[in-house]
Amino acid sequence: MTTATLDLTPRPGAQPALRRVWRQGLLETRLMIRQGEQVLLALVIPVALLVGGTLVGGRFGLDRDPLVGSVLAMAVWSTAFTSIAIATGFDRRQGVLERLAATPLGRTGLVGGKIVAVVLMTALQWVVLLGVGLPLGWRPSAGFTTTLVMLVGVVLAAAAFTALALALAGTLRAEATLGLANLIYLVGLVAGIVVSPAALGSPWRTVVELLPTGALGEVMRAWTGSAPAPWWALLVLAVWALAGFLLARKVFRWTM
Structure with missing residues (x-):
């Protein structure tokens, strides 16, 4: 009669790379949701603007459909830029980034996790905002081309904002990151996210249209208002995404 032996030999090893990135992204998303300032930027302010603008915006010449697009653009802007900048800044100060970079997650996985968090948080924001917009009377009516431009534009804008953050x-x-990120957030609302470049007049209109905030705002307002697809905005966003990536790669430091 043979007896089975129990093998207690340690077998350390990391999980597959995609699983590590996904779990880090879920963690980053939960941390965003738990922070009051992040929830304020991500949900409370956009929902309040959407409801208030829809109810009283007609008195000030604000149309409902473009307003929905502006608020959806605000969701991408607040999450991909402001939230990522603030969270990363404090993680860097507290030594979190340095420690995580030394784990099997690695630097690439850490950045990948932040990208996953941006996607998940933005999706959550859009579900909430569209869920509020539909009872207020907004209905999707954009065609295939405009929808395709919108999807590509959102991806490029998220990449550009995250890289700049x-x-x-x-x-x-x-x-300094906290203060400057909030200041840039407010400037971005005027520079295309909420205020259309057309409302600024020349020469500011041209300047704002060349900013990623202006390009994203035009893409979103075209989608929710059934305007012609602004193909030029994709080129602007692609240039900013590439420039942001190169800049972040050059100047980003993992420690203070």
């Missing part, structure tokens, strides 16, 4: 958080102190 990492460049900001990777060079400044956490407190």
